Amino acid sequence: MKPTYYFKKLKELSKRYARAQQVPLHKARDTVAEVLGFSHWNDVTKAQRAGWTLTKEQISAVERLLVEALPGDEAGGPRLGSFIEDSVFETDVQQGTIEGHEYSISASMGDVHMHGTGWHLYVPEAPSGEPRLEISKQIVHEAPVYEAAFQQEALDIAIKRAEQxxxxxxxxxxxxxTKPDKDGLVRHPLNGAVSEKWFCLHCDTSITGEQIARGLWHCPRCDASPLDIFESPWWLEEHDTQPKPFVDKEKQGRPELVVDIADTRLKLELDAEKVTLLMRSALVEDASNVSERLGALFADIFVDDDNDVCITFDEYLWPEGKEPISALAVAAQLGINVDQELCLRELPFAxxxxxxxxxxxxxxxxxxxxxxxxxxxxxxxE
Known part of the structure; x- marks a missing residue:
């Protein structure tokens, strides 16, 4: 392998590290130089011109520097490909323990989810997004996650994963x-537009290039995603209120952890849609031939405010006098009444x-x- 290949690889890795850490390129290169045993990047270039060559081991050391800043796969190896393509629905679920209690942590659509027995910690992708911890009401007095120290340790782990x-x-x-030029111009990472001022579709906020880049292209006021950030407020009319500039002191860093105690047991909340679904399924079960099955599917099922049901059958498809036994049994279990009617309707087939x-x-x-x-x-x- 030619010596120049390793040096080009080194510069490529330093650029990628600069983007990952959102720092100037010269700072990223100085960090890389320190990993290689030099005080700053200029010493690396001087040594390279003087005939010094990189080794595979040194390149691997720089790669590890980048890997520590990026998420790993399930085996803990580096992920150095296109992260955006891989992270829409990330399959990298990691396991760990806090004070002997197991947890799992993963990311989906940029958000981090951490789960343990009876609790769920959520850290949104937006850097200023509010982290939330939901604890099951049923185990609130037993769960270690109810203790402040446990919560802080879990939050530290989740935020580190979010930063990765x-x-x-x-x-x-x-x-x-991620780095404005000297005039404050930045490029939208998705649509490629370039501007020094940006606007949020959700809250009509105007944002400087430096502010939007620092927040990873989320609105610093309402946390809207990069999809809702545009170089002009094209949705506003002349008589509409003009966008309000965002002031840095309004919101800095992530808010404190919000803890919710919730009853997480599943509850059956019956509504007209659910009652109709159960009743129609029961009617199909009552059908003994194709005609009656079509009648069950074709029947009108009306559910009133008390969830009582009126079923209107077509008399050509559902025999007069045939009791929908399963449907009536389902209604009895749900504690609702059923009325039945027959009518003539235009049939789908002759x-x-x-x-x-x-x-x-x-x-x-x-x-x-x-x-x-x-x-x-x-x-x-036909």
């Missing part, structure tokens, strides 16, 4: 997306009597097509 996720995203973005002779929809379809074909003796069935 941010670094991974930033390392894949153009350099000008000859409803055909479907009374089979339980097979395939066989019924074949009989129906033949019946339609017999009406068109001189034309093919």
């Amino acid at each position: 996720v941010r670094a991974g995203i930033a390392s894949d973005w153009p350099r000008r997306s 000859w409803p009597g055909l479907d009374e002779h089979t339980k097979s929809t395939v066989e019924y379809t074949e009989m129906m097509l033949k019946a339609y074909a017999s009406q068109r003796a001189h034309k093919d069935v």
Whole structure:
């Protein structure tokens, strides 16, 4: 391998580290130089011109510096490819313990989720987003997560993972997306637009290039995502209130952890949609042939404010006097009343009597097509 290859690789890694850490390139290169045993980057370039060559071990040491700033895969190895492509639904679930209690931590859509027995800690992707800890009410007096020290340790782990996720995203973005130029111009990481001032679609805030780059392209006021940041407030009319500039002192860093004690047990909340779904499923179960099955699917099911039900059957599809036994049993379990009616409606297919002779929809379809074909003796069935 040519010596110049390793030096080019070194410069590539230092650029990627600068984007990941959102620091000037010269600072990133000085950090790399220290890893190699030099005081600053100029000494590295002088040594390289004098004939000094990098080794694989030294390149690996610089790679480890970058790996520590970026998320790893399940085996703990480096992830040096396109982080944005890999992190939409990240499969990297890591396990660990706090004071002997197990937890799992993962990232999805840039947000970090940490789970333990009876608790869930959420840290949003936005650097100024509010971290929240939900503790199950049922175990609140037993869970160690209820203790402040435990909460702080869990939060430190989750925030470190969030910083790794941010670094991974930033390392894949153009350099000008995380570092404004001397005029304050920055490049939008998704649409490529360049501007010194940006606007949030959600809260009509105007944001400087430095502010939006520092916040990883989330609105510093409302935490809206980069998808909602634009170089002009094109959605506003002349008579609308103009965007309000964001002042740095309004919001700095992440807010304190918010702890919610919640009853996380699953609750059945019946509404018209759920009652209708159960009743129709029961009607299908009551059907003994294709005709009745179509009748169950075709029936009108009305649910009132008290969840009582009125079922209107078509008299050609549902036999008069046939009791929907399963549907009535389901209603009894739910504690609701059922009324039944018959009516005549325009049917989807002719000859409803055909479907009374089979339980097979395939066989019924074949009989129906033949019946339609017999009406068109001189034309093919369409």
